[in-house]
Amino acid sequence: AQRVTQPEKLLSVFKGAPVELKCNYSYSGSPELFWYVQYSRQRLQLLLRHISRESIKGFTADLNKGETSFHLKKPFAQEEDSAMYYCALSGPGTASKLTFGTGTRLQVTL
Amino acid sequence: GAGVSQSPSNKVTEKGKDVELRCDPISGHTALYWYRQSLGQGLEFLIYFQGNSAPDKSGLPSDRFSAERTGGSVSTLTIQRTQQEDSAVYLCASSLAVPNIQYFGAGTRLSVL
Numbered sequence: 001a002q003r004v005t006q007p008e009k010l011l012s013v014f015k016g017a018p019v020e021l022k023c024n025y026s027y028s029g030s031p032e033l034f035w036y037v038q039y040s041r042q043r044l045q046l047l048l049r050h051i052s053r054e055s056i057k058g059f060t061a062d063l064n065k066g067e068t069s070f071h072l073k074k075p076f077a078q079e080e081d082s083a084m085y086y087c088a089l090s091g092p093g094t095a096s097k098l099t100f101g102t103g104t105r106l107q108v109t110l
Numbered sequence: 111g112a113g114v115s116q117s118p119s120n121k122v123t124e125k126g127k128d129v130e131l132r133c134d135p136i137s138g139h140t141a142l143y144w145y146r147q148s149l150g151q152g153l154e155f156l157i158y159f160q161g162n163s164a165p166d167k168s169g170l171p172s173d174r175f176s177a178e179r180t181g182g183s184v185s186t187l188t189i190q191r192t193q194q195e196d197s198a199v200y201l202c203a204s205s206l207a208v209p210n211i212q213y214f215g216a217g218t219r220l221s222v223l
Contacts, residue, residue, distance in 0.1 A: 043216045043217070044153075044214040049209075049211070086152075086153065090210055096158070096166070096210060097143060098143070100145075100154075103153075
């Protein structure tokens with residue numbers, strides 16, 4: 001069975017501090033991994049996917065197959081990063097359902 | 111262009127009534143998904159359509175839940191004899207087959223009294 005675990009419900013950091021949102025997964029095979037973000041009063045939207053290997057809004061995430069992790073990182077948190085972050089996985093290649101973690105609320109304070 | 115559109119945005123119903131939730135995907139997206147977001151449960155997959163067929167219905171919680179998609183476009187999620195535990199935000203998403211980047215609607219907040 002596929003599973004995504006986000007151990008922290010809430011992560012509170014100061015502006016300018018580094019951020020790491022943890023995500024571990026369980027999947028038989030090679031999944032696609034995603035981070036989705038939901039800002040206050042906005043719809044859920046894709047932040048980044050591991051295949052793209054890109055940095056979005058200063059965030060990066062590296063897939064570690066040995067540790068089955070896909071942690072989201074940003075070196076310097078900004079107030080506008082405050083949101084709900086969901087890690088998700090799907091089967092490789094073609095369209096298939098997303099399995100989400102329970103989400104981590106990131107709170108960036110001054 | 112227009113994103114995924116869901117209606118109604120809010121629905122309040124009485125226990126035992128039937129409800130229909132509508133999703134209008136992004137034009138040209140062949141895949142359509144329904145998820146449920148409830149307190150304490152996170153985001154749960156319900157059903158997935160490829161065109162008008164549903165190859166994966168594994169997330170539907172009971173036979174009170176059904177969904178259809180017509181013309182490869184609009185989808186309707188129907189909940190019969192609603193129960194209080196059905197209260198949640200129901201999200202719809204659509205994607206091209208490849209890549210599997212799912213675009214979400216704003217959701218329908220269902221409250222069963």
